Amino acid sequence: MEEYEYEELLDRALRQVPSAKATDSRFTIPELKVFIEGKATIFDNFEAICSYMNREPEHVMKFLLNELGTAGKMEGYRAIFQGQFSKDDVEHQIQRYMDEYVLCWECKKPDTHFVKMERVWALKCDACGAIRPIIKRK
Ligand SMILES: [Zn+2]
The missing domain is CATH 3.30.30.170 (Defensin A-like)
Known part of the structure; x- marks a missing residue:
């Protein structure tokens, strides 16, 4: 009985994957x-x-x-x-x-902008807040 519930949960979780992935399209x-x-x-x-x-x-x-x-x-x-x-x-x-x-390396969304941190440039994501250093060519 318990196992059945687990499988049902798993099944439900898997069924949610396609909709979650649709918003994640490149x-x-x-x-x-x-x-x-x-x-x-x-x-x-x-x-x-x-x-x-x-x-x-x-x-x-x-x-x-x-x-x-x-x-x-x-x-x-x-x-x-x-x-x-x-x-x-x-x-x-x-x-x-x-x-x-x-593109944000975390969420792959393009809603990003350059920010200057100390002496390095970084790419900051407006969607999820992720930040990573970049090499901004002169
Ligand atoms: Zn992001």
Whole structure:
């Protein structure tokens, strides 16, 4: 009898998992518009992606240039990189940027912001309060 109750509890607990997981779905960004033009790569909706991530375009740009190992510039709402990169290349770096600078490592929500603690920068989550140090590139 006791065992039956335990199984029933377990069963009930397991049934609650899908609904709990639904709110935990990974933050996704709109599709990147990336195309090659001559010897350059155009990231056409760069600014839109930055505002979607709620991050300064300058910071995102520095990260991308550093990680792609190239030079480039912002021109209006676009980013232009020297050299040819595929959409997957750029998307991979944006995903890495999000993992490092946007998504909370605890709850995976994007509701975070940078805070300065002593002499280091940290990423603070507004949703759950988690905080972790980051390397904020200059
Ligand atoms: Zn969080």
